[in-house]
Amino acid sequence: DTAVSQTPKYLVTQMGNDKSIKCEQNLGHDTMYWYKQDSKKFLKIMFSYNNKELIINETVPNRFSPKSPDKAHLNLHINSLELGDSAVYFCASSQKMGEGRETDTQYFGPGTRLTVL
Amino acid sequence: AQRVTQPEKLLSVFKGAPVELKCNYSYSGSPELFWYVQYSRQRLQLLLRHISRESIKGFTADLNKGETSFHLKKPFAQEEDSAMYYCALLNAGGTSYGKLTFGQGTILTVHP
Numbered sequence: 001d002t003a004v005s006q007t008p009k010y011l012v013t014q015m016g017n018d019k020s021i022k023c024e025q026n027l028g029h030d031t032m033y034w035y036k037q038d039s040k041k042f043l044k045i046m047f048s049y050n051n052k053e054l055i056i057n058e059t060v061p062n063r064f065s066p067k068s069p070d071k072a073h074l075n076l077h078i079n080s081l082e083l084g085d086s087a088v089y090f091c092a093s094s095q096k097m098g099e100g101r102e103t104d105t106q107y108f109g110p111g112t113r114l115t116v117l
Numbered sequence: 118a119q120r121v122t123q124p125e126k127l128l129s130v131f132k133g134a135p136v137e138l139k140c141n142y143s144y145s146g147s148p149e150l151f152w153y154v155q156y157s158r159q160r161l162q163l164l165l166r167h168i169s170r171e172s173i174k175g176f177t178a179d180l181n182k183g184e185t186s187f188h189l190k191k192p193f194a195q196e197e198d199s200a201m202y203y204c205a206l207l208n209a210g211g212t213s214y215g216k217l218t219f220g221q222g223t224i225l226t227v228h229p
Contacts, residue, residue: 004160004194029207031215033217040221041201041221041222041224042121042219042221043161043203043219043223044219045133045216045218046219048215048216055215056215058216090160091159094215102206104149104215105151105163105166106163106217107163108153108160108161108162109160110159110160111160
């Protein structure tokens with residue numbers, strides 16, 4: 001019954017590897033997001049998708065590529081992992097986006113703690 | 118550019134004391150503001166948003182456009198309120214609509 005789920009919860013990998021994080025929401029929302037929470041707990045948006053269309057791309061390196069196979073899923077693939085990519089990645093979803101109403105409220109997944117060695 | 122500032126990284130109070138977590142924002146449009154809470158090693162949860170004008174878990178926040186503030190208040194803090202609190206601003210227009218900008222977060226510790 002989890003609203004926004006992410007897998008895996010923890011991911012430990014070596015520098016240079018390629019990895020993916022999956023996100024699924026069962027809320028019927030149109031919009032999904034990826035956020036990065038760094039070691040200082042600072043949260044910053046990376047991407048947003050609305051109905052499988054990329055809307056926001058916040059100066060994220062090309063090594064990060066989101067993929068949205070359908071409205072309920074937004075996966076994050078990371079190529080050539082670097083030490084600085086170590087962080088907690090949060091997926092979120094909202095019913096709509098940018099309308100300034102209750103439907104904008106974003107609901108977050110549990111996070112994926114990525115550690116790059 | 119929109120900006121959210123939470124001036125206090127850490128805030129400690131004793132149980133039963135009033136608590137106020139400060140949030141100031143900078144935004145050219147009409148602001149949509151939120152408070153999110155993150156308990157230890159858990160997901161972010163929406164605490165409240167200003168358009169709802171609700172009181173959740175005893176917390177309230179009033180948007181003050183003159184002071185560009187959205188401070189979070191609770192008259193009597195409880196130990197279970199200990200968490201990280203984020204103030205966030207939603208861009209509801211323009212090319213970055215839908216973008217949620219977070220403040221740096223404030224870690225609230227309520228001592229017994």
